Amino acid sequence: MGKTPISNRIRVLRAEHGDMSQGDLAARIGMTRQTVAAIEKGKYAPTLEAAFRIAAAFGVPFSEVFQYRADEDAAFLKRQKQTVKTDG
Amino acid sequence: MTFKEKSAWIMLAALIWIFGGYAWSLYEAGSFGAGTTDVMVVTIISFVALIVAAHIAAAIFSPKSANEAEDERDRRIELKADELGGFVLGLAALFALAVALFEGAYLTANILFLGLAASEIVKTLYQVFLYRRGA
Incomplete structure (x- = not known):
């Protein structure tokens, strides 16, 4: 679990929602404060369910919380190169 | 640090201390074929007692994280x-x-x-x- 190609605006959203603490958010979504901190820093990619719970906790659409950076996804880029090669 | 991480540190330290000590005793005895059932049982009991005590201490010093699922x-x-x-x-x-x-x-x-x-x-x-x- 190193850096993920998924970025997020959780820190900004916490500030926008009454300066919610990481602990408060963690309690709302059933995670530990340390996991919320790891998600914010991009050190841990949550499951889809957990990610939707985070969005629901802020009352915003999923895409306002998480963004996917294909150009930083090594596994995706590798697949793209292989697809280009086989397509000729 | 989550309680699970603290628990992992406790287990790591206890394993190295107790089983490292056991391995060292075999080395000093001159053979890894040495040892008795009694010594193994005492080793296991010591390990269990140490980790239980350490986890209780960790829970006392950080009750909030100890109660986190x-x-x-x-x-x-x-x-x-x-x-x-x-x-x-x-x-x-x-x-x-x-x-x-x-x-x-x-x-x-x-x-x-x-x-x-x-x-x-x-x-x-x-x-x-x-x-x-x-x-």
Whole structure:
């Protein structure tokens, strides 16, 4: 679990929602404060369910919380190169 | 630090202290074939007593984190670590099997041999089950 190609605006959203603490958010979504901190820093990619719970906790659409950076996804880029090669 | 991480540190320290000490005692005795059942039992009891005491102390000093349920990150880390630990256990079992065969201890060899096969059967059966049911 190193850096993920998924970025997020959780820190900004916490500030926008009454300066919610990481602990408060963690309690709302059933995670530990340390996991919320790891998600914010991009050190841990949550499951889809957990990610939707985070969005629901802020009352915003999923895409306002998480963004996917294909150009930083090594596994995706590798697949793209292989697809280009086989397509000729 | 989550309580699960604290627990992992406690286990790591206790394992190195108790089982490192046991291994050192074998080294000083001059043979890894030395040792008695009593010494092994005392080692296990010491280990269990140490980790129980350390976990209680950790819970007393950080009651909030001790009451937190483990989350998906804790479970994912534990699964990954279990995989690596299982690999080491498998290697140790293979080594024990080789030693048992070398010494002609066929009962021990068969237990290890069939035990390894049984673990692979359980693993592959569970894989098939999860593929069918949806993990």
